[in-house]
Amino acid sequence: xxxxxxxxxxxxxxxxxxxxxxxxxxxxxxxxxxxxxxxxxxxxxxxxxxxxxxxxxxxxxxxxxxxxxxxxxxxxxxxxxxxxxxxxxxxxxxxxxxxxxxxxxxxxxxxxxxxxxxxxxxxxxxxxxxxxxxxxxxxxxxxxxxxxxxxxxxxxxxxxxxxxxxxxxxxxxxxxxxxxxxxxxxxxxxxxxxxxxxxxxxxxxxxxxxxxxxxxxxxxxxxxxxxxxxxxxxxxxxxxxxxxxxxxxxxxxxxxxxxxxxxxxxxxxxxxxxxxxxxxxxxxxxxxxxxxxxxxxxxxxxxxxxxxxxxxxxxxxxxxxxxxxxxxxxxxxxxxxxx
Numbered sequence: 001x002x003x004x005x006x007x008x009x010x011x012x013x014x015x016x017x018x019x020x021x022x023x024x025x026x027x028x029x030x031x032x033x034x035x036x037x038x039x040x041x042x043x044x045x046x047x048x049x050x051x052x053x054x055x056x057x058x059x060x061x062x063x064x065x066x067x068x069x070x071x072x073x074x075x076x077x078x079x080x081x082x083x084x085x086x087x088x089x090x091x092x093x094x095x096x097x098x099x100x101x102x103x104x105x106x107x108x109x110x111x112x113x114x115x116x117x118x119x120x121x122x123x124x125x126x127x128x129x130x131x132x133x134x135x136x137x138x139x140x141x142x143x144x145x146x147x148x149x150x151x152x153x154x155x156x157x158x159x160x161x162x163x164x165x166x167x168x169x170x171x172x173x174x175x176x177x178x179x180x181x182x183x184x185x186x187x188x189x190x191x192x193x194x195x196x197x198x199x200x201x202x203x204x205x206x207x208x209x210x211x212x213x214x215x216x217x218x219x220x221x222x223x224x225x226x227x228x229x230x231x232x233x234x235x236x237x238x239x240x241x242x243x244x245x246x247x248x249x250x251x252x253x254x255x256x257x258x259x260x261x262x263x264x265x266x267x268x269x270x271x272x273x274x275x276x277x278x279x280x281x282x283x284x285x286x287x288x289x290x291x292x293x294x295x296x297x298x299x300x301x302x303x304x305x306x307x308x309x310x311x312x313x314x315x316x317x318x319x320x321x322x323x324x325x326x327x328x329x330x331x332x333x334x335x336x337x338x339x
Contacts, residue, residue: 019284021070021277022150022176024138024167025058026130026158027091027101028110029083030269030309035117053308054090055112056130057156057183060270064277064313065154066094068299070284073097073146075138075167076159077129079109084129090310100143104129110158114269121269125158125184133159135166143167148174151284154276155196156181161189168195177283181276182209193231198289200276201227202238220245221254228252236293238275238300240268246293257293260301260326270309275300278319298322 034049058076066072074096078084080103087109088098110128114121137143147153153171155164155178164180171178172195180196182188185208193199199209207214210223210230214237224235228250237245243259278299282292299319306312 018151019070019281020149020151021062021065021072021154021280021284022075022146022152022171023058023062023065023072023154023277024075024147024159024164025061025154025156026056026110026127027054027059027074027076027078027084027087028056028112028125028128028130028158029053029087030055030112030114032114032116032269032308035115037117038115038122051308053310054087055270055309056087056110057158057181057273058154059087059091060273060309060313061154061156061181061277061280062096063091063094063310064270064274064299064303065281066091066096067313067315068278068281068319069316070281073100073150075100075133075143075146077102077104077107077133077137079103079107079129080105081109083109083111100140100146102129102133102137104132107132116267116269121267123269127158130159133163135160135162138163138166138170144170147171147176150174150176152177152179152280154179154181154280156273156276157184157186161186161192165189165192165195168192171195172197177280179276179280179283181272183272185209190230194233196231196233198234198236198279198283199227199231200236200238200272200279202240202272206235206237221247224254225250234289236279236289236296238272240271243297244275244293246290248289255290257290257297260294260298260322262298262301262322263305265304267307267309267312268304270312271300271304273309274303274313277313294326295319295323298326 185205212223278296302314
């Protein structure tokens with residue numbers, strides 16, 4: 001309990017390099033195919049481009065947090081294969097600690113097939129080694145230590161739920177901020193909902209989790225309130241080009257956060273991952289949730305102007321500039337820490 005109080009009181013003392021982030025999640029090799037339009041049922045099209053790009057929601061968020069100045073460790077699993085080596089190498093080059101990424105000799109690395117046209121995407125994911133990450137892996141002493149010492153922990157749902165629950169429980173009990181990105185949408189056990197400080201669903205995921213429509217503004221707000229009541233935490237719903245809706249607590253008033261403008265949209269893959277990672281970094285530095293969401297919106301706006309989930313992740317200085325330019329008279333979340 002004393003450690004929990006110390007961490008909560010000390011977040012405002014961080015300098016720009018100080019936030020410690022642990023990401024528990026997936027690593028996938030993205031196989032990206034570009035075309036002018038989607039093929040119809042039974043139709044074959046010639047694509048205009050093909051790329052092999054390291055991805056996975058967990059790895060994307062880890063890399064983004066590192067580029068935004070956090071000290072990042074990744075907990076996950078890959079196959080003992082070329083894809084696995086390439087994915088961990090990509091994270092290491094960005095300064096992410098991958099010593100807790102397990103290598104599974106018996107299972108290939110996860111992969112995602114991504115069709116891309118006009119900035120929109122459709123994605124089919126094969127979990128591979130990601131599906132072997134269990135609660136017993138999270139409970140390894142070194143992983144427990146990382147989670148207990150983290151300022152913020154990022155979790156997604158491309159890994160088994162028992163692993164996500166164990167990670168959230170350990171981190172929350174130690175006083176860390178737990179940002180749960182509930183994607184892909186799944187029915188969540190109460191322990192995972194209650195273990196999250198902040199949930200970051202998109203509109204469709206919010207509808208699935210709340211069991212309520214989210215078509216209009218009123219329905220969106222009502223669904224966010226319902227999810228906040230179930231979780232006891234905050235809900236930040238990402239809305240793409242419409243920005244985000246921030247609900248800080250059950251019974252609170254939702255606050256709209258507009259999308260930032262950084263240039264033409266090239267690829268939306270990884271935009272939600274960028275938002276969640278930037279939100280966690282800003283919160284770990286002591287920003288209030290609405291300000292953290294504005295910072296995250298700026299990061300996501302920059303990410304979609306480039307090809308590839310990881311290749312598009314912005315640098316800290318870029319996000320700071322866009323944040324300052326878009327919010328006249330407001331300090332960036334990095335400045336709020338006294339840096």
